[in-house]
Structures are given as C-alpha cells and as structure tokens.
Amino acid sequence: FFFAANMSVKVVGDPDGQVEIIPLGSGQEVGRSCVVVRYKGKSVMFDCGVHPAHNGFDSLPYFDDVDPESIDLLLVTHYHLDHCGATPYFVQHTKFKGQVYMTHPTKALFNMVMHDFMRVGVAGTTVLFTETDLHSTMAKIETIDYHQEMSHKGIKFKCYNAGHVLGAAMFMAEIAGIRVLYTGDYSRYPDRHLMGAETPDVSPDVLIVESTYGIAEHEKREDRENRFLGWVDKIVKRGGRCLIPVFALGRAQELLLILDEHWEKHPELQQIPVYYASSLAKRCMMIFQTYINMMNDRIRRQHAYENPFHFKWIKSLDSLEYFEDAGPSVVLASPGMLQPGVSRDLFERWCTDQKSGCIFAGYSVEGTLAKQVCVQRPNEIVRQDGKSVPLAMSIEEISFSAHSDFAQTRDFIDVTEVNNVVLVHGDHNNVRKLKDRLTEEFKHKKLQVYTPKNTDTVRIKFVHENIVKVMGKVANEYPRPNQVLKGILVSKDFQHTIVDPEDIGTYTNLQLGAVRNTIIVPLNRDYSLRQILLHLHKYFLSFSSQDIVVENDEVEVVAKEITAASETAAQGQQPQHFIVIHLSPEVQLSIERPADGTTTIREVSVTWTTSKYADLIADATVVALLHLYAPPRTQVAAEIEDDVFRIKCMHQMLTQYFTGVHLDMASPTFTFMYMGEKVKIMAPLMVECSNADVKHKVSNILRRIFLTLYPLPIADEGCCC
Ligand SMILES: [Zn+2]
Ligand SMILES: [Zn+2]
Incomplete structure (x- = not known):
C-alpha cells in the first residue's frame, strides 16, 4: 500500500525481498x-577460482548450478588461483555476458599468474583455456580502484583494501538497498609491506567471510618471525638445505623481506646462499614496484631511498639447471603446496637427507602433498616417478599466510555491525567450529551464521522499503493520508517515480509514442461508396453523423440516409480526393475518391492508433470489409452464417483477453478461468460467475467486444446480464 511522506511514498512489505547466496x-x-x-x-x-588439489574440469566451481547468462557482474578479489583461476574459462566458455572487475594490480598480476598456470598445466589433464582465451579475457576485464563507486545494471559496487596480498580487495555490492560484503581472503594486520584490511564505511546487511583458520588465533608477528628464522638458522647451521615452498607471489615477498633483513644482520650467515626459484616472481617484481603506493607506510618510506624489492642477499634462480647444489642453502620455491614444479623437484631430491629441512609457510589445501606431509608426517613419500623414498628431512609448519584468524573475524563482525554472516573458504571442521563460536560470542544480537556447502542456497529475508518519488503534476498538491495517487510508475535500477502521463518526457528518460497502423483492403468487385457505407452500417450502427466527414453533397446524402441524421460535420483539412470516416476517435476509414469520374471504389484503407479497443474495432472493420467478398446469400442463410461468424470472432477476441477460452458451438457457450474463478458466457452477453467482482470485470470487457461485433446499439447503463 502507499502512504505519503514528503512527496515520497513507501511501498512496504516487498514479497520478493529474499537474498540468495550460493557458493x-x-x-x-x-x-x-x-x-x-x-x-x-x-x-x-x-x-571465480580453481581448486588447487584438482585438475581440469574437476578443479572448476559448480558452474552448472547457475545460468551463466544470468550473472550480471563478476568481481574478482585477488590474483591467487583459488580466486581467479577459472575466470578465463567462465568468461570464454560459458554464456556469461556480464562485466568483470578487478583492481589494477590484480589485473596485471592475474595476467602473469594465468600465463604461468597455463605453462605448468599438468600433463594429461584437460586444458581449461588457451592463450587466445586469456587474451580475450584480459580485454574484457575492467579495473576499479579502492573506494571507487561503480554501478552496472543497477548493482552498485565498491571495493576496499583487503590486506591479504598486493591489490587484494573486499567487494561491497548493493542491490536495491541491500548490501553484501564479500571479504575474499583478508587480513586486518599490517605486515612488512602491506596495510591491514580496511573497515568499510557503511555496514553491510550480509557478510560473506573467509574461515580458513576457523577458531585458531595467529601468534604475534614477532614471535612467528623469530620461530621461522630459528628453524632456518638451525637447518643451514647443521649443513642442510632449507626448502621453503611458497606460492610465487604474495607471501613470498614478505618472507624475502624477512630473510634479507636477517642475513643483513647476521654476517655469519652471509656465505650461505639464499635463492628464490621463481621466474614468475621475477617478472612480477616490476608490478610490485609499480604499485608501491598501494602498500604500507613502512615500505613507502623505504622506497624513498632504495627499492625495497631489490634484495641484497637473495639471488633469483631461473631454473634448477643452473643451480649448484653444493652445501647448505635456503631456497624459496613455488608451488606452495608441492604440486608438480620446482618445489616438488627439490623436495624429492632432498627429502632423504636428515640434515635438510622443509618449512611450510602458507596454508595447505586438503588433497595436496604439503597437507599430507604436514598432517600425517609419513615415513616415506611416493615420488612423481612412482618410487617410494624415505622422508628423513625435518618438516616444520608455520602460518605466514595473511588470512584472518578468529580474533580478526570476530572483531570485523563487531565493527561492521552485520547481522548475517555466511562462512566460506574453510574446511568443514573449521567452518563448523567457527559458526559455533561466533553464534556464542554474538548471541546478544542473535547473529545469524550460515555455512552452506557447495551449491546449497542460503536465503535471507529482508523486509525493506521501496521509496517512490512523486514528480510533476501528481505532486502539485501535498498528499493527504490514505490518498490514492494516480499516475504512471516508472522503475529503473530500483529507483521508482510516479508521474502524470503528460510529465513522462520531463521527469523520466522515456517518451510518449503512438503506433499508427494502416491496412489497405482491396475490393474484388466494383462498389460504390454508398454500397460500402451501407454494408458497414450493418456492423457499426454506432457511427453517427458526427463520425462521418462529408466532402460533397453526394456523400452527405448517403450519410443522411444511413444515419438518418439531419446534420453533418465537415472537416476541411482532409485532402479533397479522400473521404474519411471516423468509426471511433482512434479508427478511421479512408476511401479514395475515384479519379476517373466514375463512382467505383477499388480499395479502402483502415488507419488506427494502437490501443486494445481500437485494435478490436479495426480488426472488426477489416473483417466486415472482407465480407464484401461474400457472394449474395438468402436472408436466413446469411443470418445463420453471420451468427456463426460472429461467435467465432467473439471467441477470437475473448482469447485476446483471457487464456484457455473454451467454445462450445452447440449451446453456444464460452468457459474459461479468470482471476482464479470459473467464468461461463452464454453468447452473446450472459455472464455466469460466482464472484461478483470477476463477473463485473468480464462483463465490461464483453460489452466492448460486443460493441464491435454486433450492429445493435448497446444500452448505456451496461450489459443486460
Ligand atoms: Zn589468497
Ligand atoms: Zn584463498
């Protein structure tokens, strides 16, 4: 219902106010x-990421559960494969036609990471996309800055620094006043080169948040760094090789900063080489340097006098071919979870050596060798060539990944003042524990926590108010309570305006238009104007003297005969050689006066402006004109035929208003359902329906149809039913 408030009206109780969230x-x-x-x-x-523990199609999200064509917008948070890896496939190989957004650094790094992903593709698995696909995808990706407000198809969106890796963003999307914040991977603590995640300036209605670490809490940064450096020292000092599997970008840069600083402070370590085996990282360093302005103060200050990513003690290693593996060393190598690649090759080479050690510094996903080694601590591992070898090297695990922990997530929910939280990006156990803890922590405000499985739909109901602006004439008078406003409701991108039809051009982007139709009916025999008008008169008794424009005496006589009217109206502006007859305000007949001086008419055109009523009259007129073709009939036969014809016409016309109209020709009766009620019409005008309201509506429509079909004038007070 409507009620007025400052020339805005609110539509309360929106029936489809339900947000659906489907991982x-x-x-x-x-x-x-x-x-x-x-x-x-x-x-x-x-x-739109891939699963690192799977390959080919198995690694893709369950795209089949949505219609890709229905997705208006794809917002990619950061360049990690588990968040962006399926983008080229989705953009190029599905019916997706929407827009794709990333921050500038994410787009630049995405390109590098995807090239690398394509290059190291696992042999024997399906290739998800080609170089050409990636190229076309890059062309379609739009960029967005932190805090830049954008909108697409009525969806407003904005992104905030997520702290996780360079360029990582949290996205806030707003649809019809409902805000959803998706964090992606985020970290609220600043580290050596990145700022912590921001707190959005507006509160979301739904928060979709990562739960990677469940209810675990990270140790303090200094403690963590000391523990890490302690292990590195121990391994190299006992003469071993220290392998640190890392994802090529992101955390690796943080670890390099830590190691470089440590080596600088400890001359006794300086003869031990530190390598960084990632050609991808080397190529990406340029991008890191370009976006130093997006990093934290510490690194920006440092950048003022030196390039912080130009390391003094770390050498890059393009390939293992050039690696002189003699004596102790520290090697950071990707992939981070020991998937096939340099880190896997080195792991298999060194794992039998007791003096060596492997330090896992990031998060390991279920199904990867890294996870298996960390959790099960097996005595032997199976190499890529299928041979089993003993696992003798020391294994350490430490979390350097810039993900949120329990304390951060709890505080984030607190500061964003959100009431609905959807947990994603966490394994079954972590998600469950986090849900329990959060529900307990926020039981005072009845926080709703959802933990959907893949393809499960979370539905959250919102009762929200639609504000409708009233503009122009309709707003001339201050509305009274319970006043019904009349006008046209124009809705675009969830903005609603009520205007008078005349104000449409002024207050909206719409313009009023009319569709003019003309049908030319050729006549197969020679008819005089008089014959035509007499024929039409059988169908349209209602056209009166005012409706006939008379061009000369001859027609005036005809018109008088037909209508028995004493006066006629003249309309001088019509071209002399046309006789125009108005059958209704919107429908007119134009009959060309024969040029050869005879009285023979060869064709008649029917012209009308489209409206439901005018269309009916025009149709009936054309039908009536076509009846001129019919051969002469006996009076009785003609009447029967006319009746059958009219009932069929009526059936046709009824089907334009109602669905499933059944005609029983024998009675004759029409039956159909309308507004949930059974309606029966006994031709021509008897309406039967148990609901008086429905009966009234049907009768009104019927009256209009009848008017166009039967030459009898209808009593003004309504139909006879
Ligand atoms: Zn990530
Ligand atoms: Zn992730």
Whole structure:
C-alpha cells in the first residue's frame, strides 16, 4: 500500500525481498572460491577460482548450478588461483555476458599468474583455456580502484583494501538497498609491506567471510618471525638445505623481506646462499614496484631511498639447471603446496637427507602433498616417478599466510555491525567450529551464521522499503493520508517515480509514442461508396453523423440516409480526393475518391492508433470489409452464417483477453478461468460467475467486444446480464 511522506511514498512489505547466496565453490572447503548472490533479478558472482588439489574440469566451481547468462557482474578479489583461476574459462566458455572487475594490480598480476598456470598445466589433464582465451579475457576485464563507486545494471559496487596480498580487495555490492560484503581472503594486520584490511564505511546487511583458520588465533608477528628464522638458522647451521615452498607471489615477498633483513644482520650467515626459484616472481617484481603506493607506510618510506624489492642477499634462480647444489642453502620455491614444479623437484631430491629441512609457510589445501606431509608426517613419500623414498628431512609448519584468524573475524563482525554472516573458504571442521563460536560470542544480537556447502542456497529475508518519488503534476498538491495517487510508475535500477502521463518526457528518460497502423483492403468487385457505407452500417450502427466527414453533397446524402441524421460535420483539412470516416476517435476509414469520374471504389484503407479497443474495432472493420467478398446469400442463410461468424470472432477476441477460452458451438457457450474463478458466457452477453467482482470485470470487457461485433446499439447503463 502507499502512504505519503514528503512527496515520497513507501511501498512496504516487498514479497520478493529474499537474498540468495550460493557458493559454487569454497562452500565448506578451501579452493575454487566462487559465490553467487542473487536479489531482485540481479546476480553478482564473487571470485571465480580453481581448486588447487584438482585438475581440469574437476578443479572448476559448480558452474552448472547457475545460468551463466544470468550473472550480471563478476568481481574478482585477488590474483591467487583459488580466486581467479577459472575466470578465463567462465568468461570464454560459458554464456556469461556480464562485466568483470578487478583492481589494477590484480589485473596485471592475474595476467602473469594465468600465463604461468597455463605453462605448468599438468600433463594429461584437460586444458581449461588457451592463450587466445586469456587474451580475450584480459580485454574484457575492467579495473576499479579502492573506494571507487561503480554501478552496472543497477548493482552498485565498491571495493576496499583487503590486506591479504598486493591489490587484494573486499567487494561491497548493493542491490536495491541491500548490501553484501564479500571479504575474499583478508587480513586486518599490517605486515612488512602491506596495510591491514580496511573497515568499510557503511555496514553491510550480509557478510560473506573467509574461515580458513576457523577458531585458531595467529601468534604475534614477532614471535612467528623469530620461530621461522630459528628453524632456518638451525637447518643451514647443521649443513642442510632449507626448502621453503611458497606460492610465487604474495607471501613470498614478505618472507624475502624477512630473510634479507636477517642475513643483513647476521654476517655469519652471509656465505650461505639464499635463492628464490621463481621466474614468475621475477617478472612480477616490476608490478610490485609499480604499485608501491598501494602498500604500507613502512615500505613507502623505504622506497624513498632504495627499492625495497631489490634484495641484497637473495639471488633469483631461473631454473634448477643452473643451480649448484653444493652445501647448505635456503631456497624459496613455488608451488606452495608441492604440486608438480620446482618445489616438488627439490623436495624429492632432498627429502632423504636428515640434515635438510622443509618449512611450510602458507596454508595447505586438503588433497595436496604439503597437507599430507604436514598432517600425517609419513615415513616415506611416493615420488612423481612412482618410487617410494624415505622422508628423513625435518618438516616444520608455520602460518605466514595473511588470512584472518578468529580474533580478526570476530572483531570485523563487531565493527561492521552485520547481522548475517555466511562462512566460506574453510574446511568443514573449521567452518563448523567457527559458526559455533561466533553464534556464542554474538548471541546478544542473535547473529545469524550460515555455512552452506557447495551449491546449497542460503536465503535471507529482508523486509525493506521501496521509496517512490512523486514528480510533476501528481505532486502539485501535498498528499493527504490514505490518498490514492494516480499516475504512471516508472522503475529503473530500483529507483521508482510516479508521474502524470503528460510529465513522462520531463521527469523520466522515456517518451510518449503512438503506433499508427494502416491496412489497405482491396475490393474484388466494383462498389460504390454508398454500397460500402451501407454494408458497414450493418456492423457499426454506432457511427453517427458526427463520425462521418462529408466532402460533397453526394456523400452527405448517403450519410443522411444511413444515419438518418439531419446534420453533418465537415472537416476541411482532409485532402479533397479522400473521404474519411471516423468509426471511433482512434479508427478511421479512408476511401479514395475515384479519379476517373466514375463512382467505383477499388480499395479502402483502415488507419488506427494502437490501443486494445481500437485494435478490436479495426480488426472488426477489416473483417466486415472482407465480407464484401461474400457472394449474395438468402436472408436466413446469411443470418445463420453471420451468427456463426460472429461467435467465432467473439471467441477470437475473448482469447485476446483471457487464456484457455473454451467454445462450445452447440449451446453456444464460452468457459474459461479468470482471476482464479470459473467464468461461463452464454453468447452473446450472459455472464455466469460466482464472484461478483470477476463477473463485473468480464462483463465490461464483453460489452466492448460486443460493441464491435454486433450492429445493435448497446444500452448505456451496461450489459443486460
Ligand atoms: Zn589468497
Ligand atoms: Zn584463498
């Protein structure tokens, strides 16, 4: 219902006020992040990643569970494969036609990472996309700055620094006043080169948040660094090789900064080489240097007098071919979870040596060798060539990944004042524990915590108010309570305006238009104007003297005969050689006066402006004109035929208003359902229906149809039923 408030009216109690959240990946798992949010017919996809423990199609999110064509917007949070890896596939190989957004550094690094991903593709698995696909995808990706306000198809969106890696963003999307914040991977603590995640300036209605670490809490940064450096020292000092598997970008840069500083402070370590085996990282360093302004104060200050990513004690290693593996060393190598690649090769080479050690510094996903080694601590491992070898090297695990922990997530929920939280990007156990703890912590405000599995839909109901602006004439008078406003409701991108039809051009982007139709009916025999008018008169008794424009005496006589009217109206502006007859305000007949001086008419044109009523009259007129073709009939036969014809016409016309109209020709009766009620019409005008309201509506429509079909004038007070 409507009520007035400052020339805005609110429509309360929206029936489809339900937000749907569907994880196509990262639902109770870490990997292939991809969450679809739907509301009011709009769809946003957050992230489009692959699962690091799977290959080919198995690594993709469950795209089949949504119609890709219905996704308006894809917002990618950062360049890690589990968040962006499926983007080229989704953009190039599905029916997705929406827009894709990333921050500038994410787009630049995405390109590098995806090239690398393509290059190291596992042999024997499906190639998800080609070089050409990637190229086309890059062309379609739009960029967005932190805090830049954008909108697409009525969806407003904005992103904030997520702290996780360079360029990582949290996205806030707003559809029809409902805000959803998707964190992606985030960290609220600053580290050596990145700022911590920001707190959005507005409170979201729904928070979709990572739960990678469940209820675990990170140790303090200094403690963590000391522990890490202690292990490195111990391994190299006992003469071993120290392997640190890392993802090529992100955390690796942080560890390099830590190691470089440590080596600088400890001359006794300086003869031990530190290598960074990633050609990808080397190429990406340029990008890191370009975006130093997006990093924290510490690194920006340092940048003022030296390049912080130009390391003094760390050498880059393009390939293992050039690696002189003699004596103790420290090697950072990707991939981070010992998937096939340099880190895996070195791990297999060194794992039998007791003096050596491997330090896992990031998060390991279920199904990878890194996870297996960390959790099970097996005595032997199976190499890529299928041979089993003993695992003798020391294994250490430390979390340097810039993910949120329990304390950060709890505080974030607190400061954002959100009431609905959806947990993703966490394995089953972590998600469950986090849900329990959060529900307990926030029981005072009845925090709703959802933990959907992949393809499960979370539905959250919102009762929200639609504000409708009243503009122009309709707003001339200050509305009274319970006043019914009349006008046209124009809705665009969830903005609603009520205007008078005349004000449409002034207050909206719409313009009023009319559709003019003309049908030319050729006549197969020679008719005089008089014959034509007499024929039409059988069908349209209602055209009166005012409706006939008379051009000369001859027609005036005809018109008088037909209508028995004493006066006629003249309309001088019509061209002399046309006779124009108005059958209704919108429908007119134009009859060309024969040029050869005879009285023979060869064709008649029917012209009308489209409206439901005018269309009916025009149709009936054309039908009536076509009846001129019919051969002469006996009076009785003609009447029967006319009746059958009219009933069929009536059936035709009824089907334009109602669906499923059944005609029983024998009675004759029409039956159909209208507004949930059974309606029966006994031709021509008897309406039967148990609901008086429905009966009234049907009768009104019927009266209009009848008017166009039967030559009898209808009593003004309504139909006879
Ligand atoms: Zn990440
Ligand atoms: Zn992630």
